[in-house]
Each structure stands twice: as C-alpha cells, then as structure tokens.
Amino acid sequence: MADRVTAEADRLAAALDAAGSGSGGDVVSLQVADVTESGRVNLQLGTGELLLEVPCPDSYRDRAAGDWVAVRMSSRPVVLWRLGDDPADSEADRMQAAAQQAFRDLQVVRAATYGTGAPAGTGWQAASAVYMRKVDGKLELYFQVGDASDPSPGTPAVPTSKPAVINPTASGTWRGGRPDDYASSPVQGDWTGRGNRRGGWFYGSAIQSACAGKTVASMRVAFTRKAGAGSNGKRPLHLYLHSHSSPPSGQLNLGDGPEDLLRLSAGAKGTATLPASWRAALASGSAKGIAIYASGRTDYMAVTGGTLTITFS
Structure with a gap:
C-alpha cells in the first residue's frame, strides 16, 4: 500500500513539473480529455499523461472533451473555470429548444367538460359533428359547425415525433x-x-x-x-x-x-x-x-x- 501511495505521489509531482507548476497552487491552462461519469474531468498534460477525476465548480456547465480550462495545480488540482467564448448564444439556443419541447408536451385541449344543457358563457358554437385523432400521443379535436361566425384558428403542423x-x-x-x-x-x-x-x-x-x-x-x-x-x-x-x-x-x-x-x-x-x-x-x-x-x-x-x-x- 505504501509503495502505491509513493508511486502516485511521484506521478503527481511529475505531472505538476510537466505543467510548469510547483506545489504553490499556480494556475495553468489545460485541455479536457474527457468528462467522467462522476461529472469530473480527465485533463491532458503536455507529457501525454492524464490527470484523472479533477473536480470542477458548479458554474462549469455543459462540460465536454476539448474544452480549455484554468486549473489550480497543487497536491489536489481543481478546475477553476472554462476558457473561451461567452456561451450566452449557445445557452439561449438550448433553452429555446427545451421550451419548444415543453410546449409540445402540453395537451392540445385546454379543458373538456360536458352537461345536459347549453354551456354557460359567451363564444360557444354548436357543432353538428365531432372528430378526433391522436398525433404523437396527443389528442386533436375537430368540430364541424354550420356557421363559423368566429373563424377557427389555424391547424398547427404535425410535430416531429419525440426522441x-x-x-x-x-x-x-x-x-x-x-x-x-x-x-x-x-x-x-x-x-x-x-x-x-x-x-x-x-x-x-x-x-x-x-x-x-x-x-x-x-x-x-x-x-x-x-x-x-x-x-x-x-x-x-x-x-x-x-x-x-x-x-x-x-x-x-x-x-x-x-x-x-x-x-x-x-x-x-x-x-x-x-x-x-x-x-x-x-x-x-x-x-x-x-x-x-x-x-x-x-x-x-x-x-x-x-x-x-x-x-x-
């Protein structure tokens, strides 16, 4: 066990030297080789070796191989932040795509009620026939009316099936x-x-x-x-x-x-x-x-x- 700990310490010391850092906690730029299952990263050193399972701050989101990051090199290296362009544009695109998917997941019909008499309130139209179908797991209704006094909204395009x-x-x-x-x-x-x-x-x-x-x-x-x-x-x-x-x-x-x-x-x-x-x-x-x-x-x-x-x- 002692031999293994010593060997690991020697390996880390060599890694710190290769990255141009001493034991004082210098900040260096390294490239992410991979993101691990735990959410940490493996970092590529100039010698071809890897620093494994280096922790990252919560602010470092959408971690990916190829990222350049600032790393505090010490006996326990840690990623400080990602280097590069402002991710605001890509983040906006991702959020818009998520919002569109959430909208698709909503039921098409806002409310469905029934009774033995006419409905209360304004804007109702009598339907002589009702048609329905299911598209991508969601219900679509069509009401055939004698006089469309209030024009119907347009029929939305059939959405692409969910992944x-x-x-x-x-x-x-x-x-x-x-x-x-x-x-x-x-x-x-x-x-x-x-x-x-x-x-x-x-x-x-x-x-x-x-x-x-x-x-x-x-x-x-x-x-x-x-x-x-x-x-x-x-x-x-x-x-x-x-x-x-x-x-x-x-x-x-x-x-x-x-x-x-x-x-x-x-x-x-x-x-x-x-x-x-x-x-x-x-x-x-x-x-x-x-x-x-x-x-x-x-x-x-x-x-x-x-x-x-x-x-x-």
Whole structure:
C-alpha cells in the first residue's frame, strides 16, 4: 500500500513539473480529455499523461472533451473555470429548444367538460359533428359547425415525433465462444493472455418498435469506460452490430464493423453517433444491438451504458 501511495505521489509531482507548476497552487491552462461519469474531468498534460477525476465548480456547465480550462495545480488540482467564448448564444439556443419541447408536451385541449344543457358563457358554437385523432400521443379535436361566425384558428403542423430513449435489457461479455461470468460489464480485448473478449448490449425488439412508421434522423449510443481496466489513456471502442435480441448461450456473433466512433480515457463517458447504414439496419430489425471487440492489450477496456437515443425527422 505504501509503495502505491509513493508511486502516485511521484506521478503527481511529475505531472505538476510537466505543467510548469510547483506545489504553490499556480494556475495553468489545460485541455479536457474527457468528462467522467462522476461529472469530473480527465485533463491532458503536455507529457501525454492524464490527470484523472479533477473536480470542477458548479458554474462549469455543459462540460465536454476539448474544452480549455484554468486549473489550480497543487497536491489536489481543481478546475477553476472554462476558457473561451461567452456561451450566452449557445445557452439561449438550448433553452429555446427545451421550451419548444415543453410546449409540445402540453395537451392540445385546454379543458373538456360536458352537461345536459347549453354551456354557460359567451363564444360557444354548436357543432353538428365531432372528430378526433391522436398525433404523437396527443389528442386533436375537430368540430364541424354550420356557421363559423368566429373563424377557427389555424391547424398547427404535425410535430416531429419525440426522441425515443431505449435502455438495454441486458449486457455481457463473451470469451472462447461462451459467456464470460468473470466480467461484470461488456469488455473488449485481452489483458491477461487468456483470450480476447467481446461485449454486447441487447434491446429485444424495442429499437424496431420505436422506429416503426417513422423516419430516423439519428441514433446515438452513450457509453462510460470503467476506471481500473487497461491503461488510463484514450483508447477507441471498436464497435460492431449484432443480430441477437437477447444474450446467447454460445458465441456472441459480430455483424457489421468495426467502427471506431468514440475514444475514451479511464472513467470517461461519451456518445457515439451511429452511421446511416447502422441506424437503417437497427430500425428495420436486421440488426438487434451493439457489440465491442478488440484484440490484445492495447485497446483493452470495460464499458458500461448502452443507452440509445433515436431522433426522427
């Protein structure tokens, strides 16, 4: 234990020297390599090494890989603020998009009441027929009237379907043609020389059901790389499709791939945008889920997540 603590202290001292800082808490500019699952960041040093899990202030919002930040370097480094342009414009766009989505989620009809007599109040018109339909889960009503003394408001355009968020029903790792019970999450590569591992996420028929009758605009899959598995530096996830709706008892067979759509450092989270051919295969059901596979130690890692977000046009 003492040796490990000493080694970590030596590593941090070397990192501080590489960043041009002593132990007095100098402020330096560093680039974010990744954002971790805890909301902290991994920072890139000039030596190629990383400072892992550096805490950030609450004011540092929308953290992303590639950000430049001011960091107080000491025995416990901390991010002070993000460097760069004023985020007011992008923040306004994001808030407007959120407001539009909230408005869409409201019910179209303000109130619906009934009774045996005519309604009280002014502005009512008698309807000879009532029509209704459901669009994107919301009710639309149309009243046929004999005399439209008060013109009807215009019919709003049919909105784009809300994004579908699909969580995997299962996940796992396979080695040697069978499930690897020693792995608690999907793994790619081989760290011990006992054989390459492949991991997979399974969704049943949920993806195909969510896409039925709709035009898919994009599919994104969120992943988190577990710390303590493989080297700390950024490594690619080698992604594949597979055709299993649930975990197989034998080999996890790989489909199209590999696609290296995402690189993550230890403990980092990120999102991979799937290519058009992959989203078409998943939407049609010819592919069922996502897998990872690598050979050897270089890109060895354990990965969690697998939540799929589908947007429509």
